[in-house]
Amino acid sequence: MTSEERFGVAEDGFVVKGIDRIIADQQTRARAMFGDDVDLTSGSALRKVLDAAAFSSHELWRALESQYYGTFITTAVGPSLDLLGRDLGLPRRELRARGPVGLTIAQPEVDRRYVFPQGTLIVTVPPPGERILAFRSTRAVVLSTEQPSAPVEVEAVARGAAGNIPAGRELRLDPEWARHNLNLGAAEVKPVVQQTFHDGNLGESDAVYRARLLGVPRTVWTQEALLAQVLDVNGVRDAAIFDPLGGVEATRRSFGTFRFGSRAFSRERQTGSPYFFDLVVAAEPGWPWNNGEALVPGVYDEVLDVVRQWRPISVFPDILAANQVDVGIRATLVVEAGHDEEAVKGEILDAVRASVNRLRLGHGVLYSDIVLSARSAAGVVDVQSLRLRRFAPAFGQTYYGGGTYGGSHELSVGENLDLAPDEIARFSVDTSMADLQVVVT
Template identity: 35%
Template structure:
């Protein structure tokens, strides 16, 4: 028997040996503390000595010791099962089906994920004179004859030399209904773009100039993954934020955040400060007029619901995000207090940097290294990391150059990041826009190490651009 186990046996006095537990185990102020296998076995040995005498044979080969070891193992498994049952009673520690049951008790079943797949975009007609390529932006919304919605998760460029592109896409609405299989018939086959998608206005202008459609959607691969549900950690964060009441700002925020196409929501009762956007501001002297008057009690009271959309969201229209959010919060808003649903301004953020890498099969020469398949795949992995990082930013939260460097350095093959500069579009900090993807030429390039600052009603959106990341 190991010496530490023998010392633990000797430390158990007669009172503890005749008991089934002690104050240190079970439900305590620190939570549930289980007995370990060695502790249970030590108590069994001590109890055997009390019953059969101190000279009982408990050596490694004795029959009694083997029986005590087997029963102690079963007791230790029981303690472990009790630990799991205790942990599954709380949102902070429950996992799997237990966490789902707690969420259902709170009225928030575990949401589904969006189905994902691929579509092929094909150049269908001749481009107008002077036009060499057609760009289809990331987030472009697609429809099927049966009313199913999907969006492109990456941008695509079509030209005469490259007339088609296979583009990743995702169902807009989560759940099994997003598992679109063209083999099921034309009702679920994506074949058109959304008419209310403002991102596609440049494409519509080109098609009007050409007099015919220029881009055709070929949906010949099934979308899968709609039956999957949120992972535990994401679902746990939702439940921990969930309110236990209605008619509150938290209830409105949670209801709006679960609408398909919503990235982030903030409920504001009053913005505070001076409304600099009023036309009268700056046109009178102080003490001559009031900045505002007392509220008219006969007028309804409004609160602001600031909504940050995902790339595939369409704001206007009967199936737009504005209408969906208004419907979702109708039953949880306070009585006689009406929401003003405001679309957040999106600021495109890009990254320019030189990457020093190691451990990748790269050819000699700067241009060849940067264009190698291994380098391109590295840039895509970095882009996915940066997209997740920027998507976690809240309203008014800057994108910090130091954080971007840390995210890039977490990629195993990267050894150094040099001359990192963040770029933003639009350059005007007060400019209102829908985030551009791909980034236009007139971006604002910040100084080396400078951060991208956004307003209180703005959200940063990372736009991947392989050409701005250079492998040296």
């Protein structure tokens, strides 16, 4: 077989016959059938028929190529990717509906600022017989007597088209969530939908869906299989398993205090005796940890239900809340003249928030990543004296070493912010730990 004839399925994939090669082959067959003197110039009738047939053949080749690559998760798109996901038992998820909501506070106290953090739960007021729909704010909002109203973007807790509620729909704060997380006093807050919500009827993108399919475990009881199920639970930002295959339980305070030369560390585990492993879960901001703290299910109970279905007999989870570390920055920005200073700072804070909030459990904040995020803003010439800051983490239930408690501190220039395995970084553009000074050139 010559190299010119290697079309279709090959070792390196599918090779499409080009339009120029199809036209040349058709002209060769026409000369063989009608003679070498046949008129194949661009204006001849036979040439026009052959060109039309060539374009049709080329489209057929492209369809064959699409069908071939549609059988692999890494290259399939659209309906082909849906079929592969159906074979794996993992259908394409719908997106969460989102839209703007106006918050208005009534009867606020004088000289008091009411902070509604990211993740504030807002629910619908349905007529009898209809279920309640819950939504979460995507950023923090501050209300006061000077600013009694403000808009905020929210997204639905549950995926699907049911979250596409119309403009003017009456909402309210989740009463249980507000009781556990806010102290409004006599003040009342009224949320109102400003525009019809959207995106709830759309499916997740091919890139996101493909990543989920590639991560589907092919085994039943492994760390990867369990994590795949836990990470799909609503409200879970990240999760990690510690001691999944047996051994010491690092959460016990006695860990590290035994004298190995003079006493046994532990007895041998007998067959059938219970074994506990640690599952550390980082929840999304504002998401309730236990049932009863809001009208939406708590993360702990949802994760526990999932793990019970996947754990082997006599193996039990110890589900623990991760420690959240709030990250801040201090720096001097050199900005070109003519740029809006506040707009530049806002763009930088948004870029830093996106970079930090993508980090997983135990992943520290790199100094170089923050510098690159700051330099990416339009008009920024240089970033000088950048220092990372950290709040003391909200104390959870785990401690694997490396965590810092009891206060916040500021790192040196060029120093990375390291986190313990049970800590996860979070950055908010509204935090007081962000201090950016602007110098105009």
